[in-house]
Amino acid sequence: MFLALDHSALAGNPSLQRSMFADRAQQFVGRHRWPLRLNTTGLEIDEFDDVLTTYCVVEEAGRHLTSARLRPAGVGSMVERHFPALWDTDLRGGVEITRFCASPALTPDNRLASVSDLLLGLCRHCQRCGIGGFFGIVFPSVGRVIRQAGWPAAILNELRDADGTLLLAQWTPSNLVAWDIQERREMREEIWNRRRELAPEPERLVA
Numbered sequence: 055m056f057l058a059l060d061h062s063a064l065a066g067n068p069s070l071q072r073s074m075f076a077d078r079a080q081q082f083v084g085r086h087r088w089p090l091r092l093n094t095t096g097l098e099i100d101e102f103d104d105v106l107t108t109y110c111v112v113e114e115a116g117r118h119l120t121s122a123r124l125r126p127a128g129v130g131s132m133v134e135r136h137f138p139a140l141w142d143t144d145l146r147g148g149v150e151i152t153r154f155c156a157s158p159a160l161t162p163d164n165r166l167a168s169v170s171d172l173l174l175g176l177c178r179h180c181q182r183c184g185i186g187g188f189f190g191i192v193f194p195s196v197g198r199v200i201r202q203a204g205w206p207a208a209i210l211n212e213l214r215d216a217d218g219t220l221l222l223a224q225w226t227p228s229n230l231v232a233w234d235i236q237e238r239r240e241m242r243e244e245i246w247n248r249r250r251e252l253a254p255e256p257e258r259l260v261a
Contacts, residue, residue: 056112056175061105067116074111074118075099077157085158102132102152110179112171120165120172122154124188133191133222140191140211140222151190151225163246170203170239177205177235180227189224197221204234 064071075097082088082098090098106129111121127134127150134141156165180188189210192200197207207223 055114056110056171056179058175058179059109059111061103061107061109064109064111069116070111070113070118072097073116073157074109074121074155077118077121078153078155080158081155082153102130108179110172110176112168112175118157119160119168120156122151122172122176124185125150125152127189133189137191137213137220137222140213140220142210142222145189149185149188151188154190154192154196163242166199166203166242167239169199170235170242173200173203173205174232174235174239177227177232181229181232185227187224187226189222191220191222194219194221197223200225202238204236204238205231 059067064074079090079092079096079098083090083092090100092098102123102125106125108124109121110124112119125131127148128146131141131145131150132152133145133150156169160168179185192207197209200207205225207221207225209221209223211222213220213222
């Protein structure tokens, strides 16, 4: 299920809140080795996790699957603060997306499905709230996953250094984007179902 939660609504769901911040810690600190601070209980929470943030989350039975956070750039942007070489002052009036995260417990197929659910919910949330677009920094691989799910980005800038490449990207929600994400998700689901049907049944041991 997709949820768009403000800071207080997320705090009112402690199981979901904890699992999301724990998954963020595993992804960004454990896997990517980013030098981020964890709190005393091992959760990844930073200065942008405040009352001005909206959390877009796909959950199942109170457990985090995928998520991202939206925040008005005019009250403080991660790009402006941490990546000034990529910052464009024209973005100050926009909305920034950060911490695109997937649970490490997901299988590859379930991760793709959950990412599609997140993007579809995010697109519809933006349309409902009058958000004409949002920007954020992603690795090229993350941008590729989002594009393959049906939501191509406009690349505004890029940064190359010894640690790799970062892209400053912008996404625009629309009915066409929502339709494309939904169609691609349904096509993948159909392909996966066919593969399951054609897969040989495991041999049963006879005593």
